[in-house]
Amino acid sequence: MIEISHLVKRFDQLVAVNDLSFRVVPGEILGFLGPNGAGKSTTMKMITGFLSPTEGSVTVNGCDITTDTLAAQQQIGYLPEGAPCYDEMTVRQFLGFIAEIRGYGGDEKQRRIQRVVDTMSLQPVLDQRIETLSKGFTRRVGLAQAIIHDPAVLILDEPTDGLDPNQKHQVREMIRGLSKDKIVIISTHILEEVTAVCTRAVIIAQGKIVADCRPEELEEKSRFHGAVTVTLEESVRASDYVGAFAGIPHVRLVEVNEDANQLTLFPAAGHAALLLAVTEVIRDRQIGVLAIQQEKGRLDEVFRTVTGEVA
């Protein structure tokens, strides 16, 4: 378990992290969200022992990071922001160095390297210098070094930043594939990532927690949660049908998007099942429709709302 209590980090006048407290239990994949400069990386640097907190404490499975640093660090695998690696080394040399520092030698070392090379598909570049690798491969080398000792705690600072969709998918599969008794903390500003891999989302803004819930609950916070968006054919004008849809029971509000020729129907509080009624109206009035979409909630909108609250 990671326990973070009243964590504060001040750089001169700037308060980067302001009284942060939360705990993460094994099995949780925590998505750490927030605008740039919100204090995500600073928090991660304190959890991993790279920066010392101004106030407060971090314990990793009972080991305090400031007083029992090495014992805590042994349990952590860490991918720093930008996946820094020793560029002049080959992938094999680099992973070998990390494995040795983590205390593996001989066959065990080779076995560990082979395992992460397979997991991260690094075989084709194993004997290339890291400086010659593409961004995607470098990121995977960074991930490989973080999991080489099969850590109980994995801390990944923007693991999919700069990756193409295939590589993003691969990294997410890797994270999902970790055994269920691990703690994973991922920082990101990509919202889809949170719903794709995380079991819990913590949003911070200006060093404070502004939301802490399951990703689905985050979607439910959206005003679009349960709304139905209807895209009409070009021959019909969306604004002509506002009245028709507004008449449906439990429709609280109808919004028109002229550019996209769309109508968005918002349900009244406590009523979420509009879709059936909407399709009936479309059928009865023979409205030319291109698409009907049931909204789960728009995360970017929730993100803007909760992080804007503090400002």
Next chain:
Amino acid sequence: MNPTLIITKRELSSYFSTPVAYVFILIFLVLSGVFTFYLGNFFEREQADLTPFFNFHPWLYLFLVPAVSMRLWSEERKSGTIELLLTLPVTRFQAVMGKFLAAWLFTGIALFLTFPIWLTVNYLGQPDNGVILSSYLGSWLMAGGFLAIGSCMSALTRSQVIAFILCGVVCLVFTLAGFPLVLNAFRGWMPQLVIDTLASLSFMTHFSSVSRGVISLQDLVYFISMAGFWLAATIIVLDMKQAK
């Protein structure tokens, strides 16, 4: 294996995987040759010893050692790998020592490669090889002192250029500490005790006896404590940067 040695091994192999090592060694060998034969009048002296060779070492180290030490920490800070290194389960002491040892071994290799000059002097005459050996040892110890200063200067900044200049200046001060140039600046307004202490901290004072082949306990203690002091200072600088 000990984490210190693992870091030393990694650092040392990274020296040789870039052109830095080869350029450094080449320049070191060429310059030490030039200094010995042209400025030191190796042949004209008609003496079978390596005094002219060793006499120039402090000056050679003055700008070559900062070139080795500048990257020790600045490069890690610049590329971000310092975050990787310091979040691995290694202590600050192990990291600082590992890097220092690699740099020190590297200068040792460069020093070892000057052996043709030793062969030359043995071919030409009958030098006292005991003296030469202890001079080599003394020179290597002095390089260690310079490198420890450079390690601390490199930990201070992410710019290798600044690290180079700072190291050069601090090493110059310690090299010249026994010279009137430095001592006169303090004479008159500082008590004699401070001036004597300053003079006794000079690399030159200690190296001049070493280059004549005399390694006294005093000189040995001086070089080792010099390195120890600056390496401890490196750890303190890293800790301060961590707490900021």
